[in-house]
Amino acid sequence: MQAPEHGTLTRPTPFTREPLRFLNEEGLPEGDRDPREVTGLSDAQLVDLYRAMVLSRKVDQMGWILVRQGRAGFYISIQGQEGAQVASLLALEPQDWVMPYYRTPPALHVRGATLVELFGQILGTNADPSKGRQMPAHFGSRKHRIFVLGSPVALGHVVAMGAAKALKYSRENAVVISYGGEGSTSEPHFHSAMNFAGVYRLPLIVFIFNNQYAISVPRAQQTASETLAEKARAYGFEGYYVDGSDPLAVYWVTRFVAERARTNHTPALIEALTYRLDPHSSADDDLKYRPREEVEAWKQRESLARMRRYLEHLGLWNEEKEQALHAEYDRAIEEAVEQAEQAGPPDLEEMFHEVYHTTPWYLQEEAREARRFAEEQEGSHA
Amino acid sequence: MQAPEHGTLTRPTPFTREPLRFLNEEGLPEGDRDPREVTGLSDAQLVDLYRAMVLSRKVDQMGWILVRQGRAGFYISIQGQEGAQVASLLALEPQDWVMPYYRTPPALHVRGATLVELFGQILGTNADPSKGRQMPAHFGSRKHRIFVLGSPVALGHVVAMGAAKALKYSRENAVVISYGGEGSTSEPHFHSAMNFAGVYRLPLIVFIFNNQYAISVPRAQQTASETLAEKARAYGFEGYYVDGSDPLAVYWVTRFVAERARTNHTPALIEALTYRLDPHSSADDDLKYRPREEVEAWKQRESLARMRRYLEHLGLWNEEKEQALHAEYDRAIEEAVEQAEQAGPPDLEEMFHEVYHTTPWYLQEEAREARRFAEEQEGSHA
Amino acid sequence: MPEMTLVQALRDALAVEMARDDRVVVFGEDVGRRGGVFTVTEGLQERFGEERVYDTPLDENGILGMAAGMALMGLRPVAEIQFVDFLWPGFDVVISDIAKERFRSGGQYGVPLVIRSPYGGGVKGGLYHSQSPEAIFAHIPGLKVVIPATPSEAKGLLISAIRDEDPVVFLEPKKIYFGIKEEVPEGEYTIPLGQARVVQEGSDVTIVSYGALLHEVLRANETLKQEGISAEILDLRTILPFDGPTLLESVAKTGRIVIVVEAPRILSVASELAAFVAERAVDYLDGPIVRVTGWDTPFPYALEPHYLPNVRRIVHGVRRALGLVP
Amino acid sequence: MPEMTLVQALRDALAVEMARDDRVVVFGEDVGRRGGVFTVTEGLQERFGEERVYDTPLDENGILGMAAGMALMGLRPVAEIQFVDFLWPGFDVVISDIAKERFRSGGQYGVPLVIRSPYGGGVKGGLYHSQSPEAIFAHIPGLKVVIPATPSEAKGLLISAIRDEDPVVFLEPKKIYFGIKEEVPEGEYTIPLGQARVVQEGSDVTIVSYGALLHEVLRANETLKQEGISAEILDLRTILPFDGPTLLESVAKTGRIVIVVEAPRILSVASELAAFVAERAVDYLDGPIVRVTGWDTPFPYALEPHYLPNVRRIVHGVRRALGLVP
Numbered sequence A, B: 001m002q003a004p005e006h007g008t009l010t011r012p013t014p015f016t017r018e019p020l021r022f023l024n025e026e027g028l029p030e031g032d033r034d035p036r037e038v039t040g041l042s043d044a045q046l047v048d049l050y051r052a053m054v055l056s057r058k059v060d061q062m063g064w065i066l067v068r069q070g071r072a073g074f075y076i077s078i079q080g081q082e083g084a085q086v087a088s089l090l091a092l093e094p095q096d097w098v099m100p101y102y103r104t105p106p107a108l109h110v111r112g113a114t115l116v117e118l119f120g121q122i123l124g125t126n127a128d129p130s131k132g133r134q135m136p137a138h139f140g141s142r143k144h145r146i147f148v149l150g151s152p153v154a155l156g157h158v159v160a161m162g163a164a165k166a167l168k169y170s171r172e173n174a175v176v177i178s179y180g181g182e183g184s185t186s187e188p189h190f191h192s193a194m195n196f197a198g199v200y201r202l203p204l205i206v207f208i209f210n211n212q213y214a215i216s217v218p219r220a221q222q223t224a225s226e227t228l229a230e231k232a233r234a235y236g237f238e239g240y241y242v243d244g245s246d247p248l249a250v251y252w253v254t255r256f257v258a259e260r261a262r263t264n265h266t267p268a269l270i271e272a273l274t275y276r277l278d279p280h281s282s283a284d285d286d287l288k289y290r291p292r293e294e295v296e297a298w299k300q301r302e303s304l305a306r307m308r309r310y311l312e313h314l315g316l317w318n319e320e321k322e323q324a325l326h327a328e329y330d331r332a333i334e335e336a337v338e339q340a341e342q343a344g345p346p347d348l349e350e351m352f353h354e355v356y357h358t359t360p361w362y363l364q365e366e367a368r369e370a371r372r373f374a375e376e377q378e379g380s381h382a
Numbered sequence C, D: 001m002p003e004m005t006l007v008q009a010l011r012d013a014l015a016v017e018m019a020r021d022d023r024v025v026v027f028g029e030d031v032g033r034r035g036g037v038f039t040v041t042e043g044l045q046e047r048f049g050e051e052r053v054y055d056t057p058l059d060e061n062g063i064l065g066m067a068a069g070m071a072l073m074g075l076r077p078v079a080e081i082q083f084v085d086f087l088w089p090g091f092d093v094v095i096s097d098i099a100k101e102r103f104r105s106g107g108q109y110g111v112p113l114v115i116r117s118p119y120g121g122g123v124k125g126g127l128y129h130s131q132s133p134e135a136i137f138a139h140i141p142g143l144k145v146v147i148p149a150t151p152s153e154a155k156g157l158l159i160s161a162i163r164d165e166d167p168v169v170f171l172e173p174k175k176i177y178f179g180i181k182e183e184v185p186e187g188e189y190t191i192p193l194g195q196a197r198v199v200q201e202g203s204d205v206t207i208v209s210y211g212a213l214l215h216e217v218l219r220a221n222e223t224l225k226q227e228g229i230s231a232e233i234l235d236l237r238t239i240l241p242f243d244g245p246t247l248l249e250s251v252a253k254t255g256r257i258v259i260v261v262e263a264p265r266i267l268s269v270a271s272e273l274a275a276f277v278a279e280r281a282v283d284y285l286d287g288p289i290v291r292v293t294g295w296d297t298p299f300p301y302a303l304e305p306h307y308l309p310n311v312r313r314i315v316h317g318v319r320r321a322l323g324l325v326p
């Protein structure tokens, strides 16, 4: 995305009690500021932003389908967070680095990851840049400056902190953004990452999706702090509380703190208030812990609807364009899934590669042993 | 110590930028409040407080002597923190629980631990309630409601949090106080303890000695937060910043938060600004990282001098009393050291006891083996 | 006796102990309202209230610290770690505090608590929902480590673990949480810790296993029987302190031993048992001590079917122990 | 060649690598101004500046996370953990991230870093300044684990560890930090990882050890010599991946093996080596595989002299392996 000039953004207010936002729940601008002016986003960029959100939603829907069809073993959804996820990614520069969390992948096309790669990861085939080594929802790609996340919640934060230290050491004008849910702020890794980022003034943005639940545990039982953004005080830097269903507000805040971090290494914490529209994962049953009505109410306020409404309000979008976009993406996604699947499963030997840079003697032995058993097995099936 | 009525204390101000205090650096009351009125401490109690501080200092001095004489293997000092340590312990009730840190032990006579027990721990003899199982500076005693600390910094905080949960569960009107240095706030355990204490509203007081160094690392490199007390905000409760060389201010704040916690389970963080007058431990050389003048300057402002000056100001103390007190404590300490040493080292079998409640078969075997080797060894020496 | 899955048997054990002893408190991520992501604690919060069954913030270090502190004060906490792969942020509490509390205090304090956690592969969980780290815990003096292999075993062992005076890491084979049903004794039912179970007597070879893999061993046994091989099958049950005497007795009889575990081979529990036998029973041994284990790699996702020991590999291991193959 | 203590040799290795490669960065608690509590990093901050040698907050999790992230970006961090007993708050970073980074990313990323840390007993350090947890790391695929036994070995192995593409846990025997001097090659000097060192050839028994205890083995060897026992002494050096072939070769020659380590016996590295030999070389074995180890207890304070393997216990172990005592 073409960036506005560096350092041109007005400064958002940190530590507010109410989330920063431009768009109200109907997607109409509120207050006296024109979000286009504050964010520097052109009309074309606004449309791009929306398109990327729609694509993320559609990738996500296909993820669910693949699980239902038994072609993927597991899935975890971005729905409800597309606006904040896409906008914050778009607010970055190509030289920046991204530490995703498990809800991030469906939006990573924003960083240039292809749909084939994304579905390769979900399907665990050779189309996955990580060779099918992890469960779905663990996409990473070095060439797109996306780290490979692990499953432990919040672990990425502390590693991202180290990556930010490296950027500063190497005098690269780039930031690291580390994503997580509000639950991740309870883990020790959050504390370590924040404290080191404050002490060393690192170009690190910790971006928290406060989607109000960590699986079944509500936000109020996660921490007693008034806001999550507030926690940044304990580490000597600023926290921003933003409406995560307003992509423009998220873009503004992220872009501002990223520019600042690139210039003078100021870390920042962002709390984006969102809501998870789906169950926690394909293995969850959310009716056990939250009322259907609550979910339905949030479906009315979520980012896609708001953003579309705003574009329509500006005269930049209509039903026809929406239809065309869906048709385009449906085709692209279908093709990508097919290609990803055709890449096929990894070779047996892949189990023993890249444990180390150079495979030691016993792993070579084990690889031969595994091969022998696999062949016997096939033999006996024949 | 005879307690003033519960709930009678005026509330200290949380989150101040300057440390709360009654006594200035010369030990004279400043401001318009009479510390005796605010704290509820009688003249006799003030003298008791001072006596306990002197005893702690003298126990500490003997600790250093024992190391120099090669009778103890290691020592770590309380000097510079006696005022805050003793006052905060005196502010508790017998039913409360104490999680010490390694600078706390010389003051634990305040909880009723005998000098023989304290020196038994330093010498690693049978006079140690923990049977000489740990290095010096690790005193604990169940009958005095003192937990047994381990060496890992901050680990006590998170365990103390669990103990506070148990107190609340069992509806006991008691608090747990957990001590640590400012370095301990960087560890994950601090974060976990604080967050759980906030979420469950636990009767936990985390008491931080900000003595401005963690071994060689200065406070400013430990964390970028403005004060340490500030960190409590991130967990939804209050932090108090107090002058740790003013025992009266420490008493007031500790007593207030302890009473409150016993009544309505409100956790609190206390930061006591102090200075470590000695090297980090008997294995440290502090001249490598801090100027002699800085240390000397702090020796002028420390708690013993201030408190004595205050008592003299009130006409409660004089040189004669001071001399008599020293003579009394010198004798008591000498006797205690002798008795502690005479208790003798633990039996060889003690190595295998209390690994488990009931010693499993292989440890019984190992105990026999160890005994055999020990006897051979003695045989060969004979 | 009612038939139960492993999950039901665990739930039953918790309910029995909670009803009997109000020092027993259950907590962890999602164990309250949600009843646990594997439903082990389902219904317990309704029955025993929010003070005795409750959700925690997302922080294993806090969970384990809370357990340690509660046990120190005389309660009997049963803490759930959602997957044992996620225990490590709280490992310091386990290794530095819980395991050493009784010893370092000269017996003044103890921490009778249970850390319950699902472990092991077989659920397509990839690197972080499949691991078997029991060997790490079993290297730590002061801990007990228990792994049940069937529903009734799970109940009896869990109740014993809760009543034990020492801290117990109780690892549950999630692969067989729901797949196996068996009759489980009602009410209070205990199985002593520290004793292996002789699942089947035999004379040609001793096979030791535990957890989910025990069932793979039993399947392999069908093949062995057909080949005329008489296996003595031991379920280790308690990994630490393990039942050395029963193991030695069996090897003295059979002269051959195969140890089957899921974890990577190097420094696995199979290694310890092998070393133990090689030190004590070398005179009885008529063949190599064979370890059938996971490979020495992180746990794979796409290739999981090739990772876990299966019937073929177990049978091959037995043949090696018997000198039938090189 | 200059004579150096182990500490001096380590410092020299760091200086050589820092001068050669500005991707090498050194950090940890008190390593900067203070030069490390054992003085290993003394003078490095003056020489290389505060950007390359710096102090950290008191948080091992932060230290290890920082190391992981920096390595991910192509630097070569050397992180000091002040005592390995204090590593555990950051263990999740080691086991869940560092060890698995290369594998989980399909080789897209690697984390070439070194975690330096003093380990082991012999300094009256009690429970938390004495432990030998190498077995825990050596059970984790993806890590390398290295322990030097002399000053020149320390230098050569540390330089190799820094240059290695994989993460290395480098444990330093603090007991002999200052007590042993030896000539150490100047400048760049490397010893390949993964290879054991034959310290002395022999024919009657193989003794394997590493770290500080190797010197106790050498002292025991004096007694053995007097008794006419010819020991082949191996310094394992790299604990993971360990040098199985050299081990087997030696046992094939001697037919007896004693393994000497400080850690508690159960699931110690001695157990792994014993299991390995029992699996592969049982035909060569003429006696039990003997482990001489620390006891299976937490590390004691007052009773430390009775805890660590000493000459008497090692000699006894050799006699057992040779069948001279039961």
Ligand SMILES: Cc1ncc(C[n+]2csc(CCOP(=O)(O)OP(=O)(O)O)c2C)c(N)n1
Residues within 6 Å of the ligand: A103, A151, A152, A153, A180, A181, A182, A183, A184, A185, A209, A211, A212, A213, A214, A215, A276, A280, C029, C058, C060, C082, C083, C086, C089
């Ligand atoms: C260390 C760790 N503990 C537990 C889990 C299991 N787990 C996966 S996601 C999750 C909830 C995360 O909640 P939050 O951080 O709020 O993110 P959200 O899923 O709501 O986006 C839990 C408990 C895990 N993956 N890692």
Ligand SMILES: Cc1ncc(C[n+]2csc(CCOP(=O)(O)OP(=O)(O)O)c2C)c(N)n1
Residues within 6 Å of the ligand: B103, B151, B152, B153, B180, B181, B182, B183, B184, B185, B209, B211, B212, B213, B214, B215, B276, B280, D029, D058, D060, D082, D086, D089
């Ligand atoms: C987890 C852990 N890391 C490192 C150490 C080594 N160590 C002991 S005390 C100390 C400094 C503690 O500083 P602080 O918390 O400020 O307390 P102070 O000694 O200043 O009273 C360090 C690094 C330790 N004991 N535990």
Ligand SMILES: [Mg+2]
Residues within 6 Å of the ligand: A181, A182, A183, A209, A210, A211, A212, A213, A214, A215
């Ligand atoms: Mg959430």
Ligand SMILES: [Mg+2]
Residues within 6 Å of the ligand: B181, B182, B183, B209, B210, B211, B212, B213, B214, B215
């Ligand atoms: Mg300090």
